[in-house]
Amino acid sequence: MSGLLIRICGKVQGVGFRPFIWQLADRLRLRGEVCNDSTGVEIRLLQPVNVELFIEQLQRDCPPLARIDSINFDSFDWQTPPLNFTITDSRQGRMDTQIAPDAATCPECLHDINHPGDRRFGYAFTNCTHCGPRFTLIRAMPYDRSATSMAEFSLCPQCQQEYLNPADRRFHAQPVACPHCGPQISATLQSGARLASGAAALECAVAALRAGKIVAIKGLGGFHLACDATQQNAVLRLRERKQRPSKPLAVMVPDIGWLGQCSAEGPQSVLCGILGSPAAPIVLTAKCAMSPLCEAVAPELDEIGLMLPFTPLHHLLMQAFQTPLVMTSGNANGCAPVLTNEAALLQLGGIADLWLLHNRDIVQRADDSLLRVTPHGNEILRRARGYVPDAIVLPAGFDNQPPLLALGGDLKNTFCLVRGNQAILSAHFGSLTRSDIAGQQQQAIAHFQQLYDCTPAVVARDAHPAYVSHMQAESPGIQIIDVLHHHAHIAACLAEHRWPLHGGKVIGLALDGLGYGVADDKTGALWGGECLLVDYLHCERLGGLPAVALPGGDRAALEPWRNLLAQWQAFVPGWQTRPESHALQNYPWLPLSRAIAAGINSPLASSCGRLFDAVAVALGCAPAQLTWEGEAASRLEVLAQRASGISHPVTMPLQHTPSGTFLDLATFWQQWLDWDAAPAARAFAFHDALAQGFAALASYHAERMGTGTVALGGGVLHNRLLRQRLRHYLAHLHVLMPQKVPAGDGGLALGQALVACARLQCSAALHSATSISSGFNNKDSHD
Secondary structure, three states, X not given: OXXXXXXXXXXXXXXXXXXXXXXXXXXXXXXXXXXXXOOEEEEEEEOOOOHHHHHHHHHHOOOOOOEEEEEEEEEEEOOOOOOOEEEOOOOOOOOOOOOOOOXXXXXXXXXXXXXXXXXXXXXXXXXXOOEEOOHHHEOOOOOOHHHEOOOOOOOOHHHHXXXXXXXXXXXXXXOOOOOOOOOOEEEEOOOOOEEEEOHHHHHHHHHXXXXXXXXXXXXXXXXXXXXXXXXXXHHHHHHHHHOOOOOOOOEEOOOHHHHHHHEOOOOOHHHHHHHOOOOOOEEEEEXXXXXOOOHHHOOOOOEEEEEOOOOHHHHHHHHHHOOOEEEEEOOOOOOOOOOOHHHHHHHOOOOOOEEXXXXXXXXXXXXXXXXXXXXXXXXXXXXOXXXXXXXXXXXXXXXXXXXXXXXOOOOOEOOEEEEEOEEEEOOOOEOOOOHHHHHHHHHHHHHHHHHOOOOOOEEEEEOOOOOHHHHHOOOOOOEEEEEOHHHHHHHHHHHHOOOOOOOOOEEEEEEEEEEEEEOOOOOXXXXXXXXXXEOOOOEEEEEEOOOEEOOOHHHHHOOOHHHHHHHHHHHOOOHHHOHHHHHHHOOOHHHHHHHHHHOOOOOEEEEHHHHHHHHHHHOOOOOOOOOOOOHHHHHHHHXXXXXXXXXXXXXXXXXXXXXXXXXXXXXXXXXHHHOOOOHHHHHHHHHHHHHHHHHHHHHHHHHHHOOOEEEEEOHHHHXXXXXXXXXXXXXOOEEEOOOOOOOOHHHHHHHXXXXXXXXXXXXXXXXXXXHHXXXXXXXXXXX
């Protein structure tokens, strides 16, 4: 008998899609079967069937964690006509479907853990097909329980019944468990001595937190270090032990009602929707003046990072504690986050007072994601838990790509795996200069390749020869493609906005700290504030910030006063006689000044980040030594926001030279120093003049090059005020701004991947054209 075959691709495994299809078929009285296969979900229906109605309801009522990318139809013949509709076993094959990210506790499971009559009342590992761990516990595909870290927990009869019942929301929920058969929590001392288990362990943790102590908590993709966010002494103790003097700390609030107390933005619907979404990220929001959170949580900043509980364990903890908790990454200063109980007891021994552990393994690391809500949409600063490994569909023209790996950069590292028409961007790893972090990254690369059955023959990397990621690519038999740092930044933005392979060139503004570029003589150069003419294949520098010395090389990124000295020595003649020179008088500027003049350990760089550092020092809002990247720039932005919107006489006019068009920093410094205004006004004037200068530069070259599109990239774009002013001054052009992929180095790997794919396609096309031409020439010669 005739049948209809429907193949559905997308995020359709491990999200309750098959039971949803079963229920839909039962409701419509259809006969057939559904199964998982290597490409997604396959549905076979007995004809005749009202296909339009079936597809309409399928798309309308799709499970909350599912995403349909494509639906294809074919016909076939049933050898034995089905009598009803069934769910059949997964079909093996080369894996070509998507893996679902971990998802925050759904309302139904939250009800279960809070309902005294439910058998999962108070159980910290409650989940169903609509929520719970996915990515962080999967060992292999297809996604079955035996291929996860839940394999060692045998289902009890009641859980087994739920697992096998298509009408139950726990049907084939691979992490399904209950207090009788699933993982358990325990409260432990560093010695390994267990103080309590289950509910009593939670009580131990709450008592320790109330006493101002620090508790290490094992979560989904790693550990948190937690303390009472309203106790100044507790937070300062955490900072001292973790050696994290001032970098802001994330805070978990018990429920959405706390937004009104902790955020100046209050319980906005957009903010609530993101915090309560399945991804449940940390969201940056404006501080509330009357907030119960202590100042030590985010000192000298005007934003606070808030999140809601995202696992049953966190819900139970926050319900018992009823006060916001600091939740920062579980690692010692400079070390990779711990993933095992043994490593947590060892590495966090000098930090935590108590460990709240469980006995389910973390297979894959996933830090908390971080984003900001803006008037122009959400901006992701760190893409990890809740978003990874969601695939990014490649733009038009990038079909059927060969397996390719892009290694990203050395800071805020992520890597990217490309196959077919999809890019899978990894979670955040951090600095690869730490061997333990690089080790976690290498393990994750191997894990991704095994999960997706994808062995790349091509590796894209940053062109900087001294990068760890650059050297990682050196392997026999692998084709290596070097990509300029800022080309990758702009290509990542283009990819996010689905700019086609043959969409033409755009003007790119790449604003960050440092990246490897190319000088006029084709030797290496250090870029950081560039205007570029870009497509996926090409990157031509048109101008930007002028190159200035980095006194002491890498030390300039840690000691911002060095950058002020370099700026003034380059652009402010006689700066020592100016009253503002006191900003440098307490530093050993004279020997460094001589080193700059002699070119000793003072490489030239057009860094936008170091310009921010210089202005921050001049206004007295930068520390002598930074303890986290962007510290001086963030304080400068906070100062500028206090005067946002004022008029000022400061500009950065364009300066045309034979080698390009550059912002005139000599004029800027002269106007800025001569303007008698309050520090906040001068801080705003700098941001505004920089935005206006870069917008004028982009507009000038857009007109010259005949393009109306400007794409932006680089970590400096995480500055809210600069981003806003750039939008204002570029409003007459089509502006592409990073949002779903981090503007900083967390998005580099995606850009590298797209550049490499474009080069491979161009090379293949040239080879094909040459072969055809050669064939004609051979034919002619034979004739």
